[in-house]
Amino acid sequence: MNTRSVVIGCGHYLPSRIVENSEFEATLDTNDEWIRSRSGIERRHFAAEGETTSQMATAAARAALDDAGLGADDVDAIILATSTPDLTFPSAATMVQAQLGMTKGFAFDVQAVCAGFVFALANANALILSGQATRVLVIGAETFSRIMDWTDRSTCVLFGDGAGAVLLEAQSGEGTAQDRGILSTDLNSDGRHRDLLYVDGGTSTGTVGYLRMQGNQVFRHAVGKLAATATTAMERAGVTPEDVDWVVPHQANIRIIQGTANKLNLPMSQVVVTVQDHGNTSAASIPLALSVGRDRGQIKQGDLLVTEAIGGGLAWGAVVLRW
Numbered sequence: 001m002n003t004r005s006v007v008i009g010c011g012h013y014l015p016s017r018i019v020e021n022s023e024f025e026a027t028l029d030t031n032d033e034w035i036r037s038r039s040g041i042e043r044r045h046f047a048a049e050g051e052t053t054s055q056m057a058t059a060a061a062r063a064a065l066d067d068a069g070l071g072a073d074d075v076d077a078i079i080l081a082t083s084t085p086d087l088t089f090p091s092a093a094t095m096v097q098a099q100l101g102m103t104k105g106f107a108f109d110v111q112a113v114c115a116g117f118v119f120a121l122a123n124a125n126a127l128i129l130s131g132q133a134t135r136v137l138v139i140g141a142e143t144f145s146r147i148m149d150w151t152d153r154s155t156c157v158l159f160g161d162g163a164g165a166v167l168l169e170a171q172s173g174e175g176t177a178q179d180r181g182i183l184s185t186d187l188n189s190d191g192r193h194r195d196l197l198y199v200d201g202g203t204s205t206g207t208v209g210y211l212r213m214q215g216n217q218v219f220r221h222a223v224g225k226l227a228a229t230a231t232t233a234m235e236r237a238g239v240t241p242e243d244v245d246w247v248v249p250h251q252a253n254i255r256i257i258q259g260t261a262n263k264l265n266l267p268m269s270q271v272v273v274t275v276q277d278h279g280n281t282s283a284a285s286i287p288l289a290l291s292v293g294r295d296r297g298q299i300k301q302g303d304l305l306v307t308e309a310i311g312g313g314l315a316w317g318a319v320v321l322r323w
């Protein structure tokens with residue numbers, strides 16, 4: 001018998017304000033056609049004034065708990081992947097803990113930018129497999145609209161806000177790739193690429209800062225690294241692309257998603273795509289895609305999923321799981 005971390009609930013939250021590409025035409029030298037053709041993005045959600053990452057994360061977590069039919073005190077730990085916490089500290093995860101009314105257990109943030117949810121899933125899995133937790137809420141939540149330079153057309157049209165969550169539970173499996181739950185993980189980072197994607201603020205400047213990105217350089221790294229990490233994770237799980245039902249990629253750019261699927265030899269009909277409606281929501285994008293994909297009827301219990309993501313750091317990784 002093997003312990004497996006099985007998804008027993010998921011949910012998401014999107015702020016109500018939807019911004020279409022055409023809205024940027026009033027203030028920037030850009031247009032809907034450019035944004036759509038270069039990125040696949042058509043619209044994104046932006047948080048309301050005063051709406052924070054922890055509030056959106058709490059809404060997504062509540063939806064995941066409701067989906068599982070459980071309450072906050074049934075959970076041992078909360079791991080929140082975010083690069084846009086409400087404050088430098090305490091962690092946004094502890095704010096979610098309080099907002100959920102959870103009076104026991106522990107909570108912390110994971111910061112691996114757009115790869116954050118994959119890193120958080122791997123950490124949650126390690127806690128479960130080592131017996132330190134039985135149920136872990138894993139959340140990705142971001143308000144990237146707060147770190148945009150609204151005069152920089154090469155970045156501000158690409159990102160959005162939102163949150164998604166899954167609830168993992170320790171269950172026993174047979175130790176085969178037929179088990180439900182997380183079957184393998186693969187994490188990587190390479191700090192030499194820091195200047196490709198970063199925020200120019202923090203304790204070194206005393207400001208929050210703005211996102212800066214050399215988009216075409218990030219693009220150059222993305223497809224190869226994503227295909228490699230997904231392949232490594234599949235090998236570790238003992239599965240091949242033919243076994244995969246759904247790729248659930250980080251939603252940054254449709255061309256990266258297509259290029260990676262192509263390299264993995266998987267058709268786009270087996271890829272969950274939400275980038276057109278959400279833009280790049282960084283660590284929130286994979287749990288949003290999982291929840292939306294499930295609601296659309298794409299992802300069903302027993303399906304084999306590969307998730308993969310890359311972001312600032314650079315940091316990248318993949319998780320293979322059976323839903």
Ligand SMILES: CC(C)(COP(=O)(O)OP(=O)(O)OC[C@H]1O[C@@H](n2cnc3c(N)ncnc32)[C@H](O)[C@@H]1OP(=O)(O)O)[C@@H](O)C(=O)NCCC(=O)NCCS
Nearest residue numbers: 030031034038039114153154215216218219252253310311
């Ligand atoms: C950002 C991205 C969409 C840009 O597409 P691209 O084809 O690489 O375009 P480039 O950056 O080479 O820019 C091409 C031209 O478009 C212009 N441009 C940039 N943003 C624009 C916009 N919003 N509207 C119109 N033109 C724009 C550039 O200024 C450049 O003009 P120039 O040739 O006169 O200098 C693309 O590089 C990308 O998606 N990269 C990956 C980013 C990413 O996913 N990051 C997150 C990882 S988590």
